[in-house]
Amino acid sequence: MSKLVQAFPQVRLAIYGIASATLAGLVIAGVVTEGQSSNILNYVGLGLGALATLLAGLNVSKPPVADQSTASGGANGFELVLTGAGGGGGGSIPGVNDVISQGIQQVQAAITPSVDQIRAQLEQQLGRRTEG
Known part of the structure; x- marks a missing residue:
């Protein structure tokens, strides 16, 4: 200062x-x-x-620049890389990225109803469609 x-x-x-x-x-x-x-x-x-x-x-300190090496692909444009707890910067844990990507896809599929599902729900709420 x-x-x-x-x-x-x-x-x-x-x-x-x-x-x-x-x-x-x-x-x-x-x-x-x-x-x-x-x-x-x-x-x-x-x-x-x-x-x-x-x-x-x-005199305000500049924020650190984000490391762009982890932003490379994946479901949302990012790839998660987990390292071992050894502190030596060991490699990524095999299979973890695949499991996380599959989990994200399952969650997106569960919360994203199709157009047909939304239409059926609206028709039921409006009383235009009967269950049967």
Whole structure:
């Protein structure tokens, strides 16, 4: 983190203090009215807020880039690769990807009714078809 970012709260407080004291002196001297002083302090606050947002944006750590090596095929465009628990990065467990793919296909078939099934259900609900 840069030194400016670390010291920004103190710098911001100092700028507010200097601006307030200067404007108070100018109001007492009759150079600036109270309304103008209030507007100037609002602009100083907006400027410091924008600077704080800019500094925060510049110092946020970037998210890690997703590893694209696992996105290669499969039922939904992804292939699941499981590794052994050895920590040495052992190979994928044989057959697991096939079992998972079959399970996904079975679930999709179970929750995706055909057009004929949907039509039959609608006709039953509308009373146009009798069971028989």
